């Protein structure tokens with residue numbers, strides 16, 4: 001085995017994750033049935049934060065629990081110890097956290113994405129969607145999907161928020177389907193629910209593009225997923241690109257050319 005370093009840079013921030021991997025690596029070929037070897041790690045969490053030596057201001061904040069969130073992950077998001085969060089909120093049984101509960105986070109650092117990675121040969125494509133709603137987040141989309149009859153709730157694997165709820169603009173939320181490594185319910189054509197990682201940006205991009213913060217987070221997230229799951233750029237597609245789908249999703253104003261340019265550049 002050899003050592004591989006996953007590294008993604010954003011302005012002023014550096015993402016670091018180190019993983020052991022087998023040296024052998026095959027190029028992705030074919031459809032859902034063929035998968036290249038993955039780094040021999042997992043599960044792990046990739047967190048990006050300030051570059052070494054950079055200290056950021058800390059403030060008390062309130063966090064609203066989303067689907068699949070745990071105190072463990074929230075502690076990483078704000079760089080605050082688990083015990084501090086438990087004590088500040090009089091929590092003795094962390095498993096009983098319910099969606100929508102508000103947690104007081106003392107001395108929180110600026111929110112940073114925590115992206116869980118699981119070893120799996122299932123994921124061969126990344127499919128981008130928009131929510132076609134002006135407002136929302138993982139919690140509200142979960143409610144919408146349950147009303148539609150999705151008994152496992154939110155059909156996407158990740159949601160990137162637009163700052164219209166308790167979540168900030170560009171916040172990345174990993175859904176329960178991703179945490180449990182379940183098939184998606186975001187595109188039933190061409191087997192994409194089985195082999196495509198579904199990412200939804202909150203917003204309707206028919207007449208205007210996503211926010212800059214959403215695009216920054218999307219590039220970061222897709223770069224990480226591409227690198228770990230060895231998904232080539234040609235398999236990063238829009239919902240509308242899936243054969244058999246008649247849809248404009250993720251909207252006529254989604255900036256595909258800029259997105260692909262940034263993915264090639266790595267930031």
Ligand SMILES: [Zn+2]
Nearest residue numbers: 129130239249
């Ligand atoms: Zn879609």
